[in-house]
Amino acid sequence: MTDLSAFPITQKWPARHPDLLQLYSLPTPNGVKVSIALEETGLPYEPHLVRFDANDQLSPAFLSLNPNNKIPAILDPHGPDGQPLALFESGAILVYLASKTGQLLPTDTARRFEALQWLMFQMGGVGPIFGQLGFFHKFAGKDYEDKRPRDRYVAESRRLLKVLDQHLAGREWLVGDEYGIADIATFPWVNNLIGFYGAGELVGYADFKHVDRVLQAFLARPAVQRGLKIPARD
Template sequence: MADLSAFPITRRWPARHPDRLQLYSFPTPNGVKVSIMLEEIGLPYEAHTIKIGDNETWTPEFLSLNPNGKIPAILDPDGPGGKPLALFESGAILVYLAEKTGKLLPADPAARYETLQWLFFQMAAVGPMFGQLGFFHKFAGREYEDKRPLERYRAESQRLLGVLEARLAGRDWIMGDDYTIADLALIGWVRNLIGFYEAAELVDYKSLTHVPAWLARGLARPAVQRGLEIPPRA
């Protein structure tokens, strides 16, 4: 039986199955990257709902795992060398899980780096831009009289969708025939942009061909369907 008592986060969110990977998350576009990944690779895990609306990420217990106060984060009792490993940042977690299991990341070095560049494209560009567009279009930012911020993020989000559209021309997935962590990282964000953020018209989503077809393929995957609901909101 793994001993996770040295990690303060387990005092607030106790591990019922300490031998399993512990996921601390909420079903946001960033959070579901890891739950989808875990469902895809079939690694046993235990999910803990972190109520971001109640500021649970700013509690001392959560900050002990991620000092940046953001979900998702994991605690793997069977990390490198058989020792527990705490990890935050969704991109880093995806790479770690892919390398741990040998799944969803090409073994060929050139293809591996090409996959990672598209993962970082999501992390550095798509996530921040889509998130800002959501804020200025749907949330408190919509009340701002100055519409220049909204237009900036709208234009950039539309441009990024165009980059993705061009990449998917003639491809089922970002890397061609193989579904990888690059697809997995992007699915939740594109889905959120046109769904929860209600920004499809703003970014002229209907003008795209390859992105909607790719998104439909991704959302049809059983592991994606399960991961989008993990951990439960309640």
């Protein structure tokens, strides 16, 4: 049996199955990227809920794995060269899981980099911008009298949706007909924008038919349906 006792995070979240990949997460758009990828690949794993309401992400145990105090993070007991690997940042984890399993990322070099460019598009644009819109529309920012910050993120969110919509015209997924980590990274955020954030009307989501077509195909996948609920909230 693998010994993970050298990793302080296992003191707060004990590994019942230390031979399995350990996932530390919460079912947010960033968190479910990894649970969905794990469900899609079939790689066995053990999920652990990181509770923001209890400030788990600020605990010394979690910071020992991710000093940036963000979810998700993983601890793979069977990393490169058979050594345990601790990893944070959802994009990096997606690339790692795809490389480890040989799934969800094209093997052709040109298409592989095409997939990575759309992954970076999500990491640098879709996630941060949609998240800021959520703050100004749903959370504390909604009480600000000055609506210019909100409107700035509305306009940028709409621009990003237009980029996606134009690209998806005539394509099944972001990289042609090949579903992969770029889709897994992007569509939880689109789903969150119109669902949890309730910003669909605000951004004119009805204008983006191709985005919605692909979102519905994404949500229909059994692995996505499972992954959206992992780790289960108490």
